[in-house]
Amino acid sequence: MLTLATATWGSAFIAGKIAVQSFEPATVAFLRFFGAAILLFPLMWIMEKDRKRPNLRDHGLFALLGLTGIALYNICFFFATKHAPVIKSSLFIASNPVLIILLSGLFLKERITKNHIIGMAVALTGVVFIITDGHLLTLFQYGFEPIDFVLLGAVVSWAIYSVVGKVVLKKFSSVESTTYAVAYGTLFLLPFASAETSWMDIQQASITTWAAIAHMSIFVTVVSFVMYYNGIKEVGAAKASIFINVMPVSAVIMATVFLGETFTMAHGIGAAFVLTGVYIGTNAKMFQRRINKQTMKNETA
Structure with missing residues (x-):
């Protein structure tokens, strides 16, 4: 489920690249999540018959989710999609698991295992x-630029x-959490979208642009966000974050299929590293099981 969710996020790079040709970053983000909100509220009402009524603290947390994961992240993401080199932006986004694992250990007291660290390192490689x-020295060709603040913000x-x-x-289900977060995020994005977009811009947008936004609303947001949140609930934020490394793999594959880009040997090697890292990071007792088996064998002997 987490693999499918994060693989679908990879398509946002392609859809976003198309959408920012017609709209500014904040407008693309607003339209994406406004469409998602229209779908999410009926979905929540149907799926969550016995849902809890959020109190003031809950609304504060939902607002924080909307501000960070919906508004700020997506403004930064689409701005970087339009203005930053793909190599730099992809590397910044791929570093997410590192910070998530550290914050999970600090604030959620989640246990950070050796497998988490090893898996994350292998996947990031x-x-x-x-x-x-495959040209690792390419990373050193880019100096520090103002856009780095935007990427760090994401x-x-x-x-x-x-x-x-x-x-x-x-306290809340993945559907409820996603719905309320998207609702608050859409509200935060509205002033920015209103300031940078005119009615004429909306009328002149191509069918391809609207298809890209619809894809991001339905699949990248509604379906994938619910799956990702459900994954966090099942395995924890630290372990779930490792799956974010699947995103660049899917982005490369989709770019090959839909944009005609070449799939190289380096891409294949990288994909193998990512999948290996995810497997190691999500099997915390893998080495322990092997040690236990060896110990039992020695005791039997």
């Missing part, structure tokens, strides 16, 4: 291979969103 096409926003989401999920 694969990501670097993919986004540099990473910090998503990390906070994931960690706060774990707190919210103790």
